[in-house]
Amino acid sequence: MAELVTSGADPATARAVAVVLHGRGQTPGYMLEAVVSRLSTPDLHCVLPAAPGEGWYDAKAVEALSADTETQLIAALDLVAGAEAAARAACSGKPLILIGFSQGACLVIEHLMRGGQADAAAMLTGCRVGAATDDLPRAELSGLPVYCTNGDADPWIPTWAFQKAVADFITAGARVRSDVLPGRAHEIAAPEIAALDALCAAIADGTAPFGDSP
Template sequence: MAETLHHGAAAEAAKAVCVVVHGRGQTQQDMMDMIVSRLDVPGIRYVLPKSEGEAWYDAKAVDPLTDDTTRQLDAALHAVGACIEAARQEGLPLVLIGFSQGACMAAEWLMRGGRVTSAALLTACRVGAVQDDLVRAGLSGLPVYTTNGDNDPWIPLWAHRKLVGELSECGARLRMDIFPGRGHEVSEAEIETLSGLLDAAVAGRTALEPVA
């Protein structure tokens, strides 16, 4: 994996850590522009990993799994997982955010037993076709925010809804937003919810609590 970028609060001053995983053909700077620069929550240390090439894996997310895709996905998950575990060593609440292919990566990492304080899967689905036997792990009330456009060019809505169903079956505490007409981007409504996830992490509260 290419060099990890750090931004925001210094390690000794941070109150929470947020790992942000980019999508296909994107860079850490893209995530800075699309997400991080729009978040205004003090005390957050951002950790942004980068894939070796232009993508974490070559296939489309909904393509049937091949040996090559499985090998690439395993290697990418190992790299991102190492980044997350290094961030965990700081002993702070840990929020995981992924966009597009990065969100698919985050979903697969969670489904393989990865643990965080809360997660946001922005435009995500499982990696693999309907007929593939995809691994699932118990999520035990983990707060997970998922989003998609109703006609996203990369992540079909049916595939996103399938992911949401699996997350629910695995015990996640879910909020799902579907945005009619939204492009392959991150909207202000998503940024607002992400800010809420980070605020909850800093305050030591459980994210996505029902509104009384």
């Protein structure tokens, strides 16, 4: 089980719970500052797991999926599943939102594409784990609201790889909002926080995000 940091509303009064995944070289503290502290959604309880050694796996974005990477990825996804289970146990019956940045965003899509469950998700600057030629799994995500963002100046996640991940979400049946921010480097910008905040508020309120019907 990964070390878990919690923040936000008391689980007893929360109307939604979020599992928040940090990127490579980061910690839950980074996500508390860069994401959680900037959200205004009331009654949101957050669970933030910590990767061993501040990295979920060693491979860089879009490298071919090797046996070693697959082994590390499965171990990382087991930790994500453990955090998901802890979040659901703490906030039983409440909707769950999966949020990740950078390497954490890559885990969001791989978790969902390999059978992980959520009521909504946000992939902030991520892509599939593997090369374009790899045969990667794709689950059925019918109707799942997913917010996906990237910056066209991001040095770590190529725009084409981000767009391929978005296409995989769409093919899997998810309801996707996708934003590519001009000039945005490897960070989480104010427009992304505003859209994420709106997504969390809609899920907590039991209403449809993105302004459309479920």
